[in-house]
Amino acid sequence: xxxxxxxxxxxxxxxxxxxxxxxxxxxxxxxxxxxxxxxxxxxxxxxxxxxxxxxxxxxxxxxxxxxxxxxxxxxxxxxxxxxxxxxxxxxxxxxxxxxxxxxxxxxxxxxxxxxxxxxxxxxxxxxxxxxxxxxxxxxxxxxxxxxxxxxxxxxxxxxxxxxxxxxxxxxxxxxxxxxxxxxxxxxxxxxxxxxxxxxxxxxxxxxxxxxxxxxxxxxxxxxxxxxxxxxxxxxxxxxxxxxxxxxxx
Numbered sequence: 001x002x003x004x005x006x007x008x009x010x011x012x013x014x015x016x017x018x019x020x021x022x023x024x025x026x027x028x029x030x031x032x033x034x035x036x037x038x039x040x041x042x043x044x045x046x047x048x049x050x051x052x053x054x055x056x057x058x059x060x061x062x063x064x065x066x067x068x069x070x071x072x073x074x075x076x077x078x079x080x081x082x083x084x085x086x087x088x089x090x091x092x093x094x095x096x097x098x099x100x101x102x103x104x105x106x107x108x109x110x111x112x113x114x115x116x117x118x119x120x121x122x123x124x125x126x127x128x129x130x131x132x133x134x135x136x137x138x139x140x141x142x143x144x145x146x147x148x149x150x151x152x153x154x155x156x157x158x159x160x161x162x163x164x165x166x167x168x169x170x171x172x173x174x175x176x177x178x179x180x181x182x183x184x185x186x187x188x189x190x191x192x193x194x195x196x197x198x199x200x201x202x203x204x205x206x207x208x209x210x211x212x213x214x215x216x217x218x219x220x221x222x223x224x225x226x227x228x229x230x231x232x233x234x235x236x237x238x239x240x241x242x243x244x245x246x247x248x249x
Contacts (some may be wrong), residue, residue: 018083033149033198034195036088037249040138045240047105051131053165054231055113055220068114074107074131078238083141083238087248093144093151095164103161105133105236112221125171128129129221132164133236138190138210149198151206159190165232180224186214186234196242204244212236 054069080101086093111117112129119125137160144153166181189212196206213235218227 003232026200033146034088034203034249035038035086035093035144035146035151035198037246038083038085038123039204039240039244039246040081041204041243041244042081043099043101043240044077045208045238045239047103047133047236048075048076048235049105049236050074050075051107052233052235053113053129053131053221055115055211055222055228056230057220057228068118069232070109070111070114072107072109072129072131074105074133074236076103076105076133077117078103078105078133078136078196078240081135082242082244086142086249088146091146093142093146095142095144096142096236101136101238103133103136107131112125112216113140115222118144123172123240124171125169125223128168128170129140130164130166132166133234134163134164136212136236136238139213140192141211150191151196151198151204153196153209154191154193155210156191158187159210160185160187161214161234161236163214163216163232165230165236169222178185181231182219182220182221182225184216184218184232185234188212188214194242196244202246204246206242206244208238208240208242210238210240212238 052071056067078101082099084097086095104243108130112127115127140155140157142153142155144151163184169178192210194208198204215233220230
């Protein structure tokens with residue numbers, strides 16, 4: 001009898017070491033992490049991309065070109081909060097997430113809409129443009145694959161951003177500067193993915209990549225848009241680290 005008890009105790013200890021328990025005396029149950037539930041968290045990271053600007057002048061007898069275009073790089077900080085929900089079906093995790101981030105992603109060009117090159121004498125007159133992304137909001141669907149405490153996922157949805165565009169005409173000879181600009185709301189398709197790890201039952205950490213193709217149409221930049229209309233596009237890539245608190249499931 002004593003030997004039997006020792007064998008049973010050894011088997012139970014081995015099962016526990018392999019990640020099994022016997023709650024309520026109902027049999028052996030695998031101890032795996034469940035990603036179902038509601039979560040909220042903070043994120044911070046880096047954004048980079050391209051800003052494309054097109055100015056469409058008022059046409060006068062077909063003399064003026066139909067449009068002037070240029071592009072410049074933007075980069076900088078992004079960070080904020082997010083709220084989401086997951087439901088796990090075996091290894092498949094389906095959910096959705098809303099994000100709201102502040103940003104300081106900016107860049108500029110000294111050849112706004114190609115006009116500095118068109119004039120051909122920068123010392124006489126030049127055209128500068130700058131782009132600053134101030135905030136980004138996104139609503140995304142998520143589909144992932146879970147392996148215990150690891151989750152790999154993809155996202156797709158819609159993003160909206162607040163963007164400041166500024167244009168300045170400079171005439172260095174007479175120290176003249178004529179600034180103007182637009183405060184736009186750009187929107188478009190967003191997609192990406194990431195990986196997440198459960199540090200505990202209620203705390204997870206992950207990294208995320210999101211690509212956003214944002215566009216807007218409106219008034220021109222030069223001279224307050226008196227003589228032009230404009231089309232603007234930002235292709236933005238964000239890389240963020242995320243810390244989440246989860247409950248439910």
